[in-house]
Amino acid sequence: MNPAPRRAPIILYLHGGPGDACIPLTMRYNAALERDFRFINLDQRGSGLSYHPFAPDEVVTINSMVEDVHQFVLKLLRAYGQDSVILIGHSWGSVLGLEMVKRYPSLIRCYIGLGQVVSMRAALRLRRQWGQQSLGPRLGSLVSRENGAADIVLMINELLSRGGAAMLFGSLGRIMTYLRSPYYNWSRLLNHAKGVAQSRARLHAELEQVDFSGQTSFEAPVYFISGKYDRHLPGSLVERFADGLKSPHRFIRFDRSGHCPQWDEPERFAATVKSLCL
Template sequence: MKNSRSCAQLDREAGHRLPVSHSRMYSTFINGTRLAYSMNPAPSGAPILVYLHGGPGGACIPLTQRYNAALERHFRFINIDQRGCGLSYYPFPPQESITIELMLADMVAFVRRLRRVYPQAPITLLGHSWGSVLGLEFAKRYPELIKRFIGVGQVVDMSASHQARLHPVLEVFPSWLRQSFGSESALADGLLRVEELKALGLIRSLMQEINRSVTYLSSPYYRWRGIKGLLIGANQSHARLDKELDQVDFSNIHSFEVPVAFLEGRYDRHLPPELVEHYASQLKSEHKFVWFEHSAHCPQWEEPTRFVAVVEELCHEDFN
């Protein structure tokens, strides 16, 4: 863990040094494939926090080990590299049907296994971006398996999100210029990235991107194999899942049998947080909505100290 330690010692937020992760890598066979995951030592009854990464294919174990190790104080904190990406990479055969249902089934099987091994431990799911799709669907269909769900950069209605992202492009650029550019979506991505840089600051945003890249490269677990699995795995995951992901819509689901919470960056230009705020206001079941005023799409890494504090507060009743 020497490389992880050297990175962590350099991380500071509001004058606080970020702690060093004590998690290690494990793997298990689920639904015919090997899934790699990180997990820290903890008492058998410690509350479990399962992190579902974004993407699809956005494996991020090195990032949570660097920025979110403080969660290990109270949780058995687990981050899974999902099927076909990161350290769980394998090339998807053309005949294999890679669907949201399959990815969800992997997570359900994994959580069932956790419940068998740690029967007294309450389990919280935390899903980021794409992972929030799996997490909210899990909460809707399998509430008996978890204590609560926390969504970060939550997906509510992908169609509405796309329209909101395209709106500035349609307002600013005339049709002839949009057509000459070739892709309204790509133009929107560029414009939104500029707006994000303006909101958060160019230097800060660039340093965050550099730090995250260095974190992957310096991870003692990822090395070449993990980096290859991250890059190729993300490409194949997007190719197989994006079309189905674009159809996701939770807007007609107004209650859940477990508490849900949504943690949103004020400057998130990928998934407009105002849509999530409106969705939360319509829920009839227990819920919370929390703004992160100095974050974009990734408050868990942009405001890690506050992020950990908020998650601990949401789960405080699980602590002995």
């Protein structure tokens, strides 16, 4: 049970991916927030504990995912007698989060974007540049291909940059974190992998077109946390975007983090969320 009082501010956490549900990770690394907030994960449609095989005619788009979040927020507010939530979106989840702020600002007390998507095309261009400069022409060509090979190279770079401080996604360490949680067994872990695969297959093309760079204001406060070593969604893009906003905002860089500052520096993350939201 979440030890926070019933009237504590609600945090709704939107995982990345698409499809990469992460309840065991937030339980392990972000439990400190449960003393002051009602911290709630949403395993998105077809992901994690919400896994089901997508029907061929099932509508799975960014818009449908945002509306799923919207309906879930309304249910939370009714259940806890509150009028707004604190929304945290990580990576892919930051697309849904920022869309929620755009569409339903009255429901959002504030928004925190982790590894925020600003422009996927711009992020991919920076990946290519980084690959050519840091890895040389041969390995750099991997990054220039907009596919999974780039993610492997980028992950290795993050691990080496911080002496292995990053979460070893896809490794035995992450698998055991899931299996030690009360919510997962081998069968559910397999469904988790299926959820990632089907979500990416349905949403990848649309995700590549996402671009918030023309947005200059929001009707709710927005905060962005980027890891210094994030090569997936570079903080330079996020900082430039934040600097151009005319509405309340803040950009924060975590110097010992990559793409997952909430798990690379969990103590600092908890302190930052409390300072921003309480």
